[in-house]
Amino acid sequence: MAGGLTIGQAAGFVGVTIKTVRHYHRLGLVAEPERDISGYRRYGSADLLRLVQVRTLAGAGVPLAEIRDLLDAGPERFTAALDDVHHRLTEQIEELIARRDMLHRLAHGDRALLPDRACSVLDRLADLGFSPDYVAGQREALVLARALVPEIFDTFLTRLEHSLDDPESVELTKRGWDARSWEPDDPRIEELASTLAGKLLTNRTLLAMPTEFRNKSDAASRYGLVNHHREDQAPSIARLNALVEANLRAAGIDIPHH
Structure with a gap:
C-alpha cells in the first residue's frame, strides 16, 4: 500500500x-x-x-x-540484556512452579505443611488399615512436631517408618488406638503400656534426644504438646501414654517431662 x-x-x-x-x-x-x-x-x-x-x-x-x-543498544549490549531477561524469567517460572506445587499440596489439607516423606508415612498408615481419625491425629501431630520439635522430627519419622515395617508394632499401635474406648483404670492399659515400651526399647537409638533439644529450657513443654496431642479427648490414652513414658524412663531413656 x-x-x-x-x-x-x-x-x-x-x-x-x-x-x-x-x-x-x-x-x-x-x-x-x-x-x-x-x-x-x-x-x-x-x-x-x-x-x-x-x-x-x-x-x-x-x-x-x-x-x-x-x-x-549495540549487539553486545542487546545480547547481555536478553541474557538478563532470560535469567529473570527463569526465576519467575521457578517461583510460579513452586506456587503451583503449593496449591496442589493445599488441596490435600495439612500436607502443605509437611514434607513428602511425612506424607508417605501418612499414606502407609491408611494403606495398613488405620482409621481416618487415627491418620488425622497423626497428621496433626506431625505438623506440630515439625514446628515445635524440628530437632527430632526426622528421628520421629524414622521411628514411625520402622514401626510400620514391623507387623507386631502395627498391631500393637492399633490396639493402643482401640484403648481409647477403655476405662482409664482398665488393667489392660498397664499391660499394653509395658508391651509397647518393650517394643520401643528394642531400638533404643531411635529414642535418644539430641543434646541441643534436651538443653532447651522449654523442651518438656514442646515435647509434651506433641506427644500428648488429643489426650484430652481420651483419658484412657492419656494414662496409656503416661505409663509408656514411665516405663521408658525406668529403662534409662531420657524423655522430657514436667
Missing part, C-alpha cells in the same frame, strides 16, 4: 490492538508517523518493523521500560 497503513491496519498486521500501539507511542517505544495531507498518520514498513520488535520483546517478558534502550 503506497500511501502506508492506518493505525488500525498496522495494529492488525502486527497482532496488537490500536490501544497498544498508542501506548507504545506514549512510552516513546515507537515514533508516531507524520500525518499525510488528509490528516491521518500512515505507517510504513519501518514503523511496522519497530512495532514487531517491541511486541516481540514485550511478549518475551522484557519490561516496557527497558525496551527502548534495548532496541537502541
